[in-house]
Amino acid sequence: MGRVKLEISISLDGYVAGPSPTLEQPLGEGGEQLHEWTIRLAGWREAHGLTGGESGPEDDRARARIEATGAVVMGRRMFSGGEGPWQDDPNMDGWWGDEPPFHVPVFILTHHPREPVVKQGGTTFTFVTDGIESALEQARDAAGAKDILVAGGAMAAQESLQAGLLDSIQLHVAPVFLGGGVRLFDGIPSGGLELVKAYESLGVAHLEYRVAADRQTGGTS
């Protein structure tokens, strides 16, 4: 059975988005810096319908993660592009365009029920109103033997971690301070993880953790 993985880029001061997000700048002030390393990768660009980019070991790893992913779970903010009145617009398809980069079923945590949206290139958006456990259950059915990616934002990450539903956490720590915004780890109950590996690549620190069995209550392994 596939594993449930949180993968997310954070700042040195622990933010996944900077202050004052807008529809034009959904990651807040400076937030785009968190993702500069990944935008350089050929595999990421390919998934986004772009050409060019760098190959090499980090690109290989990124491609392998994409290939291993059978379904994605994300929060409403990540779907709709930041916090704002537009995010309750039932016709809002998110800021992911006509051919989103996921190419697999995506489950959106929201309080607003709506019909699924089928996009080009294999991405479907399904809206889940009954919580993270339900979203992960649906994602697991969709993913088959592949992994389920919890892609953010902070609330989806915190909920899945606190509910004991994660098998692993992959953090990409960008070498920037955002000085404010949305913190990834806020109010997480105390306890330990197991560091599997840590390395530098493209100027970013990549940290991979296994979630200890005693943090897992959801029977995900």
Added chain:
Amino acid sequence: MGRVKLEISISLDGYVAGPSPTLEQPLGEGGEQLHEWTIRLAGWREAHGLTGGESGPEDDRARARIEATGAVVMGRRMFSGGEGPWQDDPNMDGWWGDEPPFHVPVFILTHHPREPVVKQGGTTFTFVTDGIESALEQARDAAGAKDILVAGGAMAAQESLQAGLLDSIQLHVAPVFLGGGVRLFDGIPSGGLELVKAYESLGVAHLEYRVAADRQTGGTS
């Protein structure tokens, strides 16, 4: 001239101490977990007058850092062992015992003037009431060609970073959540650092950053 280095252990959620510190538990609830990796090292144990411990590459690196350090700057809380009424006691020598592990001049940031304290084994405690720049200046004089270690806590780290006085930052990220306490990076102005290296050792992620010249206003390099 020696370089000014911040070196500090933090939790995955960014804390340097857990919640509810007491004199008996100056690092707060769970805070001692941040330092378990270093207590295992033979070089650390030797500096603390203890025997045993592990040798190997991380021990070599820890010994090299100790050897390169000519003076230490720390905050009042780190000197006195957490926040509490005892920390204003003029007879309080800190919780570092008769032979503290520093073996070099230590400069304590405080609002309470007092006479220097000379300890066994080369450690002197000098109390600095006129701020971080003065403390670093005195430390630089004392260190000669060696490095100056900013050892914490969070306020000393933030003040030295914000005043542009650091050359490098070495973070040891312990694989634990403390769930609350004192955050290392809080209210840091936005901006970038340069990641020099990242690696795993003893279950901890070690991240080393160079502080970009444009963050440095103190002319420390």
